[in-house]
Amino acid sequence: MHLGAPEASLMETRNFTAAREMAAGGSWLLPTMNGELRLAKPPLPTWAVAAVMRVTGTTDNLGVLRLPAALMATLLVFFFWQLAQELTTELPGDAEAPGRTAWLAALILASSLLLLTVGRDGQWDIFSNSFLVGALWVLVRGWRQRAPGYGWFALGGLFLGLSILSKGPVALYSLLLPFLGCLLSPLSRWRATVRTQWRGGLVAMGVALLVGAAWPLYVLYHVAPEALRVAQLEVAAWSDRHVKSLWYYGQLPVFTGVWVMVALAAVLVPYSQPRLQRYVPVAFTLGWLVTTLVLLSVVPEKKTRYMLPLLLPLVLLMGGLLRYWEVLFRTQVVPRADRLVLRSWASVLAVVCVLVPAAMTFFPLPGFDGHSVRFWVAVPAFGLLGALALFYGFRRPHPGRLSGISIMLLALVVTLLLPAYPVWEGRDKAGLRRLAQVRHHPGLPQLPWYSLQEVPIKQVWQAGRSIPQLQPEWRAVPHHPIVVFSLSPVAPQLPLFWQRQVHVQLVDSFYTGRTREAGRWLVSIVEPNATPTH
Structure with a gap:
């Protein structure tokens, strides 16, 4: 349920990026990640994700890729x-x-x-x-x-x-x-x-x-x-x-x-x-x-x-312990130690039932605060489960009922609160442009993409394509426009014999973290001059 809710983790982006390159026609036996060999991990999980990409036709739906x-x-x-x-x-x-x-x-x-x-x-x-x-x-x-x-x-x-x-x-x-x-x-x-x-x-x-x-x-x-x-x-x-x-x-x-x-x-x-x-x-x-x-x-x-x-x-x-309790609590005489463990279990469940609505109140998120439908569903639902936990832990001890309450509590948390993941992860990102938005900038999708520094793999995943690094030994001036990613202005970093023969235009930028301090990348178009300078 809600498989697509959390952002892709670092390990996932590595796996999914390699799978995307497989599905796009890369080697299935010698996997690549951002165009370079990826041999650090065996390929079976990557094969599975690449197969899903081929079958479903999607390369960026996390809910599908996590199947x-x-x-x-x-x-x-x-x-x-x-x-x-x-x-x-x-x-x-x-x-x-x-x-x-x-x-x-x-x-x-x-x-x-x-x-x-x-x-x-x-x-x-x-x-x-x-x-x-x-x-x-x-x-x-x-x-x-x-x-x-x-x-x-x-x-x-x-x-x-x-x-x-x-x-x-x-x-x-x-x-x-x-x-x-x-x-x-x-x-x-x-x-x-x-x-x-x-x-x-x-x-x-x-x-x-x-x-x-x-x-x-x-x-x-x-x-x-x-x-x-x-x-x-x-x-x-x-x-x-x-x-x-x-x-x-x-x-x-x-x-x-x-x-x-x-x-x-x-x-x-x-x-x-x-x-x-x-x-x-x-x-x-x-x-x-x-x-x-x-x-x-x-x-x-x-x-x-x-x-x-x-x-x-x-x-x-x-x-085995649950099975023992099932048999024990059917009898009239239950040792004090077992009653204490069951009461402790019920108390923990009740505390969770109190803390979740409290967290929704004191850490409000859009769609999950005190004015939301989720909140007003959560309060009576968690309250009922907490009351039942105390009843079957103290008043009428019953390990089977407590097991059922535990499962229902877990299901309630997953159903109501797991969608809060994307909201929580994006809480500090308001107004910061992301690479996922830059990739749709007019004119960029049709051009080859390169970088002057190594692009973090999470950003390569967001880009939806490989971003190979320009190597110092590349001496040939590009004959067609290319997109270049960099941490600082591109022009001073280009080889000297490039600088006279190309034109650089800054077209966009994006941030890699939740705050501006996390780092900003510049996106430039480098295109050859109409008439080469001699």
């Missing part, structure tokens, strides 16, 4: 649901209500804040993680077969290869390695089964290498020097870009959104472990969570979306 990422987020939930069923089957609690724990875990994952944000962002992580979770599901299914299930292992290898084609070996490190490590450890009840199915594992490995290595080998064969240079830069980025504290991923429970109190209760091991034994393989899942946390934390480069592999074992624990 592949949204589809992969949906597949991730489905794959995780199937994986959770494989992991929780044969447990005592699953026998009472087959598949219930897995279904609750999938519901939490689908409505978590992290997946809702990552799943609507057209970049690489959602592709690589979704395929990897699909691989884990079919591999576990294969390992649980009594007879050799080579078909499952071949499918698992295919998913592993597609994950590699989406973001290289990243998901292998952050998802596959900790999962397999715990699966082969004493923490797992499937340890012996995995070892007996070693031939299937070799099949999966062979298919994964065949699929995942195809594109890197093609690139190495055709542009080896550039590929090696990019690989060195990407490896260096792990230690010198986006460096965060070792404890950065400790904020994971917050990114479960409306389920934050359930998440905190699940990671409080003395509380959760005895309650989860019947519903979740506790030792294995906690080991999976802790191992993933360690592997991600030791890498200096950290980002919010890198927490997605951490979310999966946490959500499985949370699903």
